[in-house]
Amino acid sequence: MPSEQQGNASTMPTREFLTFVLGDETYALDIMTVKEIRGYEATTKIANAPDFIKGVINLRGDIVPIIDLRIKFGIGEPTYNEWTIVIMLNIQERIVGIVVDGVSDVMNLEDEEIKPAPEFGVAFDSKYLHGLAALDDHMVIIVDIEELISSDELGIFESA
Amino acid sequence: MDNLSQFNEAFFEEAQEHLETMETMLLDYDVDYPDIEDLNSVFRAAHSIKGGSAIFGFNAMTGLTHVMENMLDQARNEELALTNELITVLLETVDVLKDILHSYRNDEEIDWDTVETSKARLESELEEASSGVIENPSESQLQEQGDTLTEVEDEGFGFFDDEPVAEKSEDDQGFGFFDDPIDTPIVNDPEEDEQGFGFFDDAPAAPAKQESSDEDEIEGFGFFDDAPAAPMKQEISDEGEIEGFGLFDHETEENSPKTVSSEEASDDSQSEEDSHQNISKESSGLSDNEGYGFFDESMKARQEQDKIDNRKGYGIYPKDENVAVSNASAKSPKAKPKNTAATKTSESKSSEATSIRVETVKIDKLVNLVGELVITQSMLNLIGNEVQESVAEKMMGALAELERNTREIQEAVMSVRMLPISFVFNRFPRLVRDLSTKMNKQIELVIEGASTEIDKNLVEKISDPLTHLIRNSADHGIETPDVRKAAGKSEKGTVRLSAVQKGGEIVISILDDGAGLNRERIIAKAEEKGIDLPEPLTDEAVWQLIFAPGFSTAAEITDVSGRGVGMDVVRRNIESLGGRVDIQSAQGIGTEFIISLPLTLAILDGMCVEAEKQIFVVPLVNIVESIQPMSDQIRVIKGSKILWAREEYWPLVDIGKVLGGRAQSIDTMDLSESIIVLVETAKSRFGLVVDTLVGQQQVVIKSLERHYRRVDGVAGATIMGDGGVALILDVDSLTQFISSDLGGASYAVRAAG
Numbered sequence: 001m002p003s004e005q006q007g008n009a010s011t012m013p014t015r016e017f018l019t020f021v022l023g024d025e026t027y028a029l030d031i032m033t034v035k036e037i038r039g040y041e042a043t044t045k046i047a048n049a050p051d052f053i054k055g056v057i058n059l060r061g062d063i064v065p066i067i068d069l070r071i072k073f074g075i076g077e078p079t080y081n082e083w084t085i086v087i088m089l090n091i092q093e094r095i096v097g098i099v100v101d102g103v104s105d106v107m108n109l110e111d112e113e114i115k116p117a118p119e120f121g122v123a124f125d126s127k128y129l130h131g132l133a134a135l136d137d138h139m140v141i142i143v144d145i146e147e148l149i150s151s152d153e154l155g156i157f158e159s160a
Numbered sequence: 161m162d163n164l165s166q167f168n169e170a171f172f173e174e175a176q177e178h179l180e181t182m183e184t185m186l187l188d189y190d191v192d193y194p195d196i197e198d199l200n201s202v203f204r205a206a207h208s209i210k211g212g213s214a215i216f217g218f219n220a221m222t223g224l225t226h227v228m229e230n231m232l233d234q235a236r237n238e239e240l241a242l243t244n245e246l247i248t249v250l251l252e253t254v255d256v257l258k259d260i261l262h263s264y265r266n267d268e269e270i271d272w273d274t275v276e277t278s279k280a281r282l283e284s285e286l287e288e289a290s291s292g293v294i295e296n297p298s299e300s301q302l303q304e305q306g307d308t309l310t311e312v313e314d315e316g317f318g319f320f321d322d323e324p325v326a327e328k329s330e331d332d333q334g335f336g337f338f339d340d341p342i343d344t345p346i347v348n349d350p351e352e353d354e355q356g357f358g359f360f361d362d363a364p365a366a367p368a369k370q371e372s373s374d375e376d377e378i379e380g381f382g383f384f385d386d387a388p389a390a391p392m393k394q395e396i397s398d399e400g401e402i403e404g405f406g407l408f409d410h411e412t413e414e415n416s417p418k419t420v421s422s423e424e425a426s427d428d429s430q431s432e433e434d435s436h437q438n439i440s441k442e443s444s445g446l447s448d449n450e451g452y453g454f455f456d457e458s459m460k461a462r463q464e465q466d467k468i469d470n471r472k473g474y475g476i477y478p479k480d481e482n483v484a485v486s487n488a489s490a491k492s493p494k495a496k497p498k499n500t501a502a503t504k505t506s507e508s509k510s511s512e513a514t515s516i517r518v519e520t521v522k523i524d525k526l527v528n529l530v531g532e533l534v535i536t537q538s539m540l541n542l543i544g545n546e547v548q549e550s551v552a553e554k555m556m557g558a559l560a561e562l563e564r565n566t567r568e569i570q571e572a573v574m575s576v577r578m579l580p581i582s583f584v585f586n587r588f589p590r591l592v593r594d595l596s597t598k599m600n601k602q603i604e605l606v607i608e609g610a611s612t613e614i615d616k617n618l619v620e621k622i623s624d625p626l627t628h629l630i631r632n633s634a635d636h637g638i639e640t641p642d643v644r645k646a647a648g649k650s651e652k653g654t655v656r657l658s659a660v661q662k663g664g665e666i667v668i669s670i671l672d673d674g675a676g677l678n679r680e681r682i683i684a685k686a687e688e689k690g691i692d693l694p695e696p697l698t699d700e701a702v703w704q705l706i707f708a709p710g711f712s713t714a715a716e717i718t719d720v721s722g723r724g725v726g727m728d729v730v731r732r733n734i735e736s737l738g739g740r741v742d743i744q745s746a747q748g749i750g751t752e753f754i755i756s757l758p759l760t761l762a763i764l765d766g767m768c769v770e771a772e773k774q775i776f777v778v779p780l781v782n783i784v785e786s787i788q789p790m791s792d793q794i795r796v797i798k799g800s801k802i803l804w805a806r807e808e809y810w811p812l813v814d815i816g817k818v819l820g821g822r823a824q825s826i827d828t829m830d831l832s833e834s835i836i837v838l839v840e841t842a843k844s845r846f847g848l849v850v851d852t853l854v855g856q857q858q859v860v861i862k863s864l865e866r867h868y869r870r871v872d873g874v875a876g877a878t879i880m881g882d883g884g885v886a887l888i889l890d891v892d893s894l895t896q897f898i899s900s901d902l903g904g905a906s907y908a909v910r911a912a913g
Contacts, residue, residue, distance in 0.1 A: 044885040045774060046871055047819035056868060056877060058885050061532050063877040065868040094867045156868060 014108040019140055020087065021102040022069060023076030026138060028107065029145040033089050037103055040084035050155070059088065059095060065156055068099040072154070073124060076101050091149045096156060098149075107140070109133050114142060124148070171212045172265050173517070175221070178205035179261065180586070183254050186247055187589045199236040202250075206232055209257070220260045220270045227282045228253055231289075240289050248597075249285050251590070253278055520616065523576055530573045531763075531860035537566040538881030574763065575613075581659045581666070582610035584623050588630055588657060595634040602651050603638050605630075608658035614666050618757060621737055622668070625730040629670045629753050630655060632727070637674030637751050647748060649673065665739075665781065666759060671752040677703055677745040685711065703743035707731040735892070738875075740841070764861050766878075766888065768854035769837060772820025775886040777859055777878060778848065782891040784838040786853055794831055801827050803836055803847045810838060810847040811898045818897040819873060819887065841892045848894070861888060873897060 017028035043055030043066050052072035056063050066086060070076045078099075086097040117129040128151065130142040150157045185202045189195070206229040213221035228250065234240035242250075256278040263270050544559040585607050596603040614622070638644075638653030645651055656671040679702050686693060686705045694701040705711065709728040734741050739757035758764070758781065766777035767786070785806070787793075793804050803810040816822040826834075826849050836847040859878035864871060864887075875890035 042884070044877070044887065045821060046868075046887075047821065047873065048871070056864070056885050058879045058883055061528065061535070061862070061879065062867060063862045063864055063879075063885055096867065 014110045017107050017109055017140075017142060018087070019104045019107055019135070020085070020100040021104060022073070022100055025075065026104065026135065026140045027100075028109075028133070028140045028142045029087075029089075031106060033091060033145055035088040035090045035095060038086050038088065038097075039082060040080050040086050040099060052154075053156070054099065057097065059097075062095055064088070064095045064097055066097040066099060067149075067154065067156065070099065070101065089145060089149060091146050092157070094157070096149050105135075107133075107135060109142075117141070125153075168216060171216050171218075172261060175209050175212060175261050176258075178209050179254055179258055181205045183251065183590055184586060186251055186254070187593060189242065189247055191242055191244055191247065194235075194242065196236055196238075199232060199242075203229060203232040203236055218260070218264050220272065220275045221257060221264070224253060224257060224260070224275055224279050224282070227279050227286065231282060231286045234286070240286075243289075246285060246289065249281060251593075253282055518576075523573075523616075526573050527577060530570050531862075533566055534570055534858075534860060535879045535881070535883070537562055539883055542881050570763075577616045578613035579616050579619050580611045581614045581619070581668070582607075583619050584614075584626060585610045585657060585659070587623070588626070591627065591630060592634055592655060595631065599635065600640065601634070601638050601653060602641055603634055603653045603655055606654055606656045606658075608656065609660050612659040612661055612666060614659075614757070615759065618666075618737060621733065622755075622757065625733045625755070626657075626668065626670070628727075628730050629755075630657065633670055633672040633674065633751065633753075637672035637676075639675050643675075661759070662756075666757045668755040668757070669752055670755075671750060673750040676747040676749055676751050677706070677743070678747065682706060699745070700743075703745055706743070707741070764859055764878075764888065765856070766859050767837070767856050768880075768886065769815070769835070769848070769850040770852045770854050771816040771850040772822050774820050775854060775880060775884075776815060776819065776850070777857075777886055777888040778837055778839065779875070779888065779891065780856065782839040782841060784840050784845070786835055786837045789831055789834070789836050791832055796827070799827060801831065803838075805836075805838065805847075808845075810836075810845060812836065812847045812849050813894050813897045814849045815889075816849065816851065818894070819889075839891045839894075841895075844892075844895045844898075846895065846898055848889070848891075859886075859888065 016031040018031045018034055019026050019028045021027070041057060043057050045055040046053060046065075049055075052068050054066040054068050056065050058064075068078055070078045080099075083102070085100050085103050087100060087103065088095060088097050114131040114133050117126050117131045124141070124143060128144050128148040130144050133140045133142055148154065182202050182205045185198045185205075189198055189202075206225045210222055210225035210229055213219070213225065231240065231246070231250070235242045256274055260270060260275065262268070541559055541563065544555050547555045588607070589605050592603050592605040595601075633655045638655065639647070639649075641651040644653060654673050656669070658671070659666060659668045661667075679699065682702050682705050683693065683697070686708065689708070689711060691705060691708045691711070694704075707727050707730070711727060731741050734755055734757070737757055739755055742754040742756070743751065744754065745751040764777070765780040767780055767783055769776050769778055787805060789803055789805075794801050795804055795809070796802075801812055803812060812826065814822075814826040817825060831849065833851075835850050835853055837850060837853075838847050839845070859880075861876045862878055864874060864877050871887075873890055873894045873896075875888045875893075877885050877887050880886050
């Protein structure tokens with residue numbers, strides 16, 4: 001899997017996004033926040049945490065929480081098998097893993113290619129969205145992953 | 161001097177150390193029975209700072225230390241008796257120096273007014289104290305002496321210049337040289353020996369040490385250390401330095417008024433002449449000091465400026481020797497065999513080389529890596545258990561070896577982090593001295609167990625709470641002399657600060673022989689403040705009341721303590737370190753604060769337990785006992801189960817439910833297959849209901865908050881042998897999960913604050 005994050009050969013003055021799949025929809029997040037991509041592994045449950053927080057894992061000595069966005073946003077079936085993917089993110093100097101159905105591609109987008117997001121029709125609250133972009137024949141929803149992960153709604157980061 | 165700025169940090173650290181040395185020594189100084197060696201140490205510290213600051217151009221320090229040095233010099237030459245007042249002035253000067261150092265370190269503006277005031281004060285004290293005692297040689301006289309000296313020295317010691325270059329032969333010759341005088345017992349101050357040898361060790365060994373001279377070094381060392389190391393010194397020497405302090409003083413002259421070094425110059429030059437005569441008269445009369453000069457000289461035979469060095473070497477030692485000889489003979493004359501001194505050389509040499517400064521970041525990284533290693537090792541162990549057939553035995557052997565080595569590495573690395581608690585304790589004599597002066601009390605601080613080692617992180621964090629408790633003892637505990645006298649105690653109160661390691665804990669005790677806590681006043685105060693009184697109202701429970709926020713029984717608020725903001729902070733700080741505070745007090749006899757802290761913050765001895773298929777780690781320090789309950793031990797009160805064990809009721813916390821996510825409550829379950837781990841904290845006692853005990857293990861504590869957040873009932877996480885994560889229970893915060901509301905009285909006995 002790690003090869004999939006390597007597709008950033010482009011030198012265009014654009015931003016690169018990693019696209020991933022949740023249910024039937026394709027999402028994208030800023031590739032600069034991605035630390036690594038790995039397979040899902042069993043977590044240690046955390047007591048009294050919301051169900052979308054799967055627990056914590058040992059990432060080379062760091063105790064890292066794993067969040068299942070599918071549960072959080074009610075998209076797709078939260079199944080866990082050898083194909084289940086975890087994207088490890090570096091957000092505000094913390095590491096957080098998100099469980100997704102799959103990782104598909106790296107895409108380059110210029111700012112004008114990103115259209116404002118509609119107020120509805122997406123599982124995510126629009127404040128966590130950058131906008132929409134067209135990829136081939138379908139839409140890609142660009143997520144402001146930093147905003148999402150650090151939000152009070154997820155409650156992973158203790159509000160300062 | 162730009163190229164020197166890279167050494168600034170080294171100087172700052174050294175200077176800081178020297179200042180601390182000075183402070184400690186001054187505090188220990190007994191005006192009635194002065195110890196010249198202590199004075200020498202203080203003097204050397206002052207001198208080293210003077211020299212170093214001059215080199216780096218920190219003139220504010222140079223000027224001040226110079227005056228200080230003058231005073232100390234007279235004191236150690238017994239020309240001036242240090243009084244308590246003078247000690248106070250010196251201590252204040254040390255404070256000013258610390259401020260200056262701080263300013264230089266942070267590139268702040270120097271408060272020259274303070275510097276000058278302090279300097280003037282020292283000078284006037286010095287003048288007053290020494291008026292009529294000392295003849296100050298005039299400056300012109302000095303100059304003369306200086307000039308003539310150059311010649312004299314060169315002649316006298318020219319012979320040394322011819323010494324071979326190779327270090328080994330130097331050694332041999334050096335000792336050979338010493339062999340002669342052995343026959344003639346020489347009255348000498350032992351310290352001079354050490355110093356001399358200390359230098360001998362230093363010079364070749366530590367070019368990196370630079371101008372920073374060691375505590376034990378005498379003034380000459382600073383210079384000698386430098387000489388081989390820094391090219392700029394050569395320049396200076398070429399200009400024809402005349403005194404032992406040559407380098408430093410020379411620099412001083414550049415940066416500050418010429419007169420700075422004049423007095424020393426005179427002392428040195430005079431003694432140089434004296435000793436020179438001695439030497440030429442009878443070689444067997446050569447003192448160690450001179451001998452060292454020789455060493456020094458041959459050391460540097462490879463250096464261009466050797467002659468000059470030589471001169472300097474002599475410049476210093478005879479001067480000290482004069483002091484030393486008179487001093488030593490005043491006490492009991494000691495004959496010092498040279499071969500002992502030679503042995504010392506190697507000893508001090510090794511001690512020099514075995515201490516280095518390391519950034520704490522590096523050590524922390526090492527500790528982390530070792531943590532990883534420990535985990536990897538236990539993973540290997542697990543895999544090793546599955547290895548079959550022929551290699552199994554070999555594998556197990558190798559794994560056992562690996563385990564042993566890993567544990568040793570771990571212990572060694574952890575010990576690197578450990579510091580003697582004296583790092584904290586050492587600041588308290590000053591505190592107590594200042595407090596007793598301020599409050600007109602007589603307080604003696606007794607420190608015990610200062611060499612007890614404690615994790616470096618704890619050292620930093622324990623300092624504030626301790627300061628507070630000591631202030632408290634001095635202010636509220638110890639009575640004024642007349643009160644003490646009336647109570648039939650000695651006028652001098654004692655605060656005893658001690659540290660001892662007990663198992664996995666460090667126990668620090670602050671014991672005063674003061675008035676003790678006043679039970680009635682505390683209760684009255686608590687009622688006044690609307691603090692709930694605990695039931696039953698035992699002494700223990702009452703004492704814990706003083707930790708309540710906003711609590712203070714001091715009748716009047718002093719600037720020392722009494723605002724009541726402290727004690728709750730003290731307890732909170734200590735508890736945040738995983739420690740606890742207990743109080744014992746008896747009216748009229750005294751009060752003791754007992755702080756128990758874990759030895760280290762990074763590794764924990766734990767008992768692994770399993771509940772709902774998940775492993776949890778219970779800190780071993782909290783565990784009283786683990787039992788499999790008999791059915792008659794489980795009682796049901798108001799629908800909640802509690803345990804009868806050890807002659808008391810234990811409320812229960814069901815780990816499977818509160819942390820394992822099981823829906824069913826233990827109140828409707830059969831507990832005969834469960835294990836109950838009886839735990840105890842400062843506040844409460846209860847039983848943890850778990851499925852099985854897995855085993856005892858040392859675990860590396862990992863922060864859960866680093867990437868996630870705080871979780872109630874969980875102190876942190878650790879990585880188990882199989883690479884999985886296990887949560888470490890925070891027994892204190894688990895009390896909130898106690899299901900039985902009847903346990904209240906028994907578990908909350910001491911939870912009053």
